[in-house]
Amino acid sequence: MNSMALGIPEGAELVYLLLLLVLPAIFWIWTIVDCVMHEPEGNDKLVWLIVIVLIGIIGSLIYCLVRRPARIREQQQDPAGS
Template structure:
């Protein structure tokens, strides 16, 4: 029973890690591709995403991305 529970925990944690990695790549590409090059916003957000990994990608997704879409339509 204990090894089954350990295997289940391992599989769930691997799936969550993979999803977070995909989100990180998606947000990094989104930032580089669609963030305007005027000012330092693009550089700052790329650094936030790269240095804070999953948390940085989540911050970009929930804070900056909706604002950019509202302003620029992308």
């Protein structure tokens, strides 16, 4: 009995499974950790966490494309972290 009959992915299907499920999950977790560790305390952190968690990968993309670059720019302008 081959592995496809058992429903076990192999070869290219395993690569597609990795690309479509595992990598986005890793990216999603990374954005949650980045938000928790680097966003200043307050409402912004809470709002971004809600966006990332509830909207999922789309929320993660929004965070990385919109907020993260702005936060990095803010930190470069004010290295003391006031």
